[in-house]
Each structure stands twice: as C-alpha cells, then as structure tokens.
Amino acid sequence: MTRLLVVHHTPSPPTHALLEAVRDGTGADGIEGVEVVLRPALALTVPDVLDADGYLLGTPANFGYMSGALKHAFDTVYYPVLDATQGRPYGLWVHGNDDTAGAVRAVEKIVAGLGWERAQAPLEITGAPDREALDAAWELGAAMAAGLMET
C-alpha cells in the first residue's frame, strides 16, 4: 500500500468543491493499493509528511502568494522532512479570483527546495469552479493516485 497525502486549505464552498473533486478522482476505477489521507494545511504534522509516498497540495491564491495556511504547513515541516522526502512526487492546484501565478511560483520554489518531483502540471482555477474545472481537479486526483500505484 502506498499513501497519497492531500494537504489543502479549504476556506469556502468553491474550494471545498475542488477538494471533493480531487478526492473523488483519487478513487477512480482501476486505482488500487493507494491510501489517500486528507490533511488541512493548518493541522499538518511532520509524521503526516514522512509517512506519505506522494503529495497533492491545494491552496487559494492570497495576495499573490499561497495561503498563509499552506505557508504555515511548509514552515512546520520543511527542515524535519528535508532529507527523508527528496524525490517524492507532488501535484498542485491553486484557486483564485483572477491571478494564481504568484501562488504557483511560491509553492514550486519551496517544493524545489525540498527536492520533490513535479508529477503533474499545476492546475490553476479562477472564479467559480465550473464542470471543466471540477473535471480537471478530478483528473489531477486520479493521475496522482495512479502514479502511486505499486507496479
């Protein structure tokens, strides 16, 4: 069994809809042997990160950056997990009103420092998540979980 850790900041119904779509995708038909653990960014612990095989990060864009909650999560775990988690795969989704680029850049800088490997392109969603956005979130969850299936 491998474990996918979903670290998310979900402050509103639209962001919750995206989280649900991601989670549904991780349970797509044919995906087996992958345990999915959801952790609100504000509750993330070092063991959560050490005990996972891959990471899916979800955040709103706030002031051109990732949410303070996800930043807090990185501040909490960065050095304690730095040596042990190098090379593990990650995915990312960012939701914003109109500009998610700064948040994506900020997360990518930190995960590059951690040595995590980008497994999927970042998913950037602006405005109310429509069917297309929810489907993309589902696909992101499915692709990350599929990538962690043991061969």
Ligand SMILES: Cc1cc2nc3c(=O)[nH]c(=O)nc-3n(C[C@H](O)[C@H](O)[C@H](O)COP(=O)(O)O)c2cc1C
């Ligand atoms: C303090 C604050 C700062 C924000 N900064 C940005 C921003 O820089 N770029 C952006 O696209 N959206 C920004 N937003 C919008 C949030 O990303 C958005 O509210 C969040 O993704 C939740 O979506 P919802 O408001 O549709 O529920 C900001 C929202 C708040 C409350």
